[in-house]
Amino acid sequence: MPLPVIAIFDIGKTNKKLFLFDEQYRIVWEQAETFTDIADEDGDPCEDVARLNAWVRNGLMRAQQLPTFEIKAVNFSTYGASLAYIDADYQPVGQLYNYLKPFPDTLREQFYSTYGEPAKLSLQTASPCLDSLNSGLMLYRIKYDKPALFDKILYALHLPQYVSFLFTGQPVTDCTSLGCHTMLWDFTKQDYADWVKKEGLTDIFGPITPSDHVVDVPLNGHSVEVGVGLHDSSAALIPYLSAFKEPFVLLSTGTWCVSMNPFNRQPLTAEELQYDCLNYLHYGGQPVKASRLFAGYEHEQQVKRLANHFNVSPDYYTTVAYDPGLIDTLQQRIPESKTVEFGKKEALISMTGSVFNNRDLSTFATYDLAYHQLMLDIMAQQLISTNLVIADSPVKRLFVDGGFGKNPIYMSLLARAFPDIAVYAASVAQASALGAALAIHDHWNSGSMPTNSIDLKLYPTQ
Structure with a gap:
């Protein structure tokens, strides 16, 4: 009998890993790959999202072909502060920009002059002012700095939910990504920050979904419970x-x-x-x-x-x-x-x-x-x-x-x-x-x- 396991994609900035855990949560199989950045349209380093897509899909397919294991579920752990974008055809669009990407001074001044002092916004959103490390500001930047790209975006997904989306086709938002120095979430109101609503961004993020939610998905001829990622x-x-x-x-x-x-x-x-x-x-x-x-x-x-x-x-x-x-x-x-x-x-x-x-x-x-x-x-x-x-x-x-x-x-x-x-x-x-x-x-x-x-x-x- 094949051993029941859960597959976990653990995606860091450089090292990408796939683990199989048995029911006692022992690692019974693993593989890893090292990625190098590519350049975005501005010449700054960014994630190679096309390579990431292929590695994730092919990795699960190869793991499912291992005769000694039966993959019952899959979930994802990835680095934060990063958004991926999909268009109306549910295809990737734009880049998975680096959270260290330099942020334009003019847009920073525009944002804070419109929505209030940095200290006030930081208190509301429990987010130090970190420019591109505030993923909400990265989307704000695209809206004003790259309007042609913004017009193509149907959903902006934090990286864990994007990788989950590759299997489920369901665009969702998870609280562990939403609440991580994004400047998107008002911790005092337990709701999106006012600036997010005024910019009309709430629908772009998809419905907020519990972190323990799964979707039953047929993958390569097998029924698999797919998590939303963390x-x-x-x-x-x-x-x-x-x-x-x-x-x-x-x-x-x-x-x-x-x-x-x-x-x-x-x-x-x-x-x-x-x-x-x-x-x-x-x-x-x-x-x-x-x-x-x-x-x-x-x-x-x-x-x-x-x-x-x-x-x-x-x-x-x-x-x-x-x-x-x-x-x-x-x-x-x-x-x-x-x-x-x-x-x-x-x-x-x-x-x-x-x-x-x-x-x-x-x-x-x-x-x-x-x-x-x-x-x-x-x-x-x-x-x-x-x-x-x-x-x-x-x-x-x-x-x-x-x-x-x-x-x-x-x-x-x-x-x-x-x-x-x-x-x-x-x-x-x-x-x-x-x-x-x-x-x-x-x-x-x-x-x-x-x-x-x-x-x-x-x-x-x-």
Whole structure:
């Protein structure tokens, strides 16, 4: 008998993956492909949407031909802040523009002069003003900057729903994409923002559909339950919500370090938005207060700088053990170093740019000493960023997944920074993909939800 499985497409900016999970949510088969960007009509890098379409369709077809598996369902986890467009013939039109695409100054000024101050709109929509990273502004840009293309657009679909549409033919909107710094959703009214309605964009987004919704679709001769897809950061939270009922914060680390607190119900403040705080919507439709820090990128750049200065390999930092003596030495030596005293919040520290980048490396006798200073500087910012989502909520556990969860210096400093909270390095195999599978568990799996999918390692406070 073929093994019943769910297929999950996990689509990142560069790496595209297809997984098959069995009913116990173990990965039983996978394949991956690396995509390179193409240029849009302005010469800026963008996703190759035609190649993506072909890879998704062909990937599922190949998986269905594997004789040892029976695909019962399929769902999708993708990066956010990106819209794909379809025309009246339900065919792709235009480009899947990059969320880092430069935004015209004139259109930015036009938007905010028409609809209000950036700070006011940010509070309403729980979205820092991020230009193209606000996917709603990307559609606004097309309307005024590319009117011929705009006239062809029947639906604008966030990327998870677009990939789902390739199989279902149903254009829908999902809350996990809608609520992710899009500037489209008014969190105070739980409705589209006023500017979206005034621009006549609400119908372009299609009906809002629950994240656990599925459509029964005949695919290649088989009946398959197809989900609507989820934004990857929201999907990565689902295994933790499934496994832990007591309040926690998930610190997902990669290029961005995103602190997510699904138990903080307080509205965003102007100060929080200043520090790149925002709200997500998790798959149940509830707000998730989150804060972002560009710490993974900063670490990547600075270890290259350290490698050049000390004439070692770029990954030499992986050999450096946590040394509390070096931490004490550095804090006594550089009291004005902008490294926040652990347990205290220093509102004046810069959350943009690099503190360490301005340090003179010749003042550090060894690589180990300099690397500990780098981690102190990163932790100074991380403490503020994570504290923003912890404040006034009964959090007792902090889970760290991703790259920094494997870094003993980062984890030891984090535990020291939060002495009243249990700090764990958490490991979930393919958390975003697993979350997308769990979101539609009841539609394909008669077994119970997994309780052992997360590996934890507790770090002491000293």
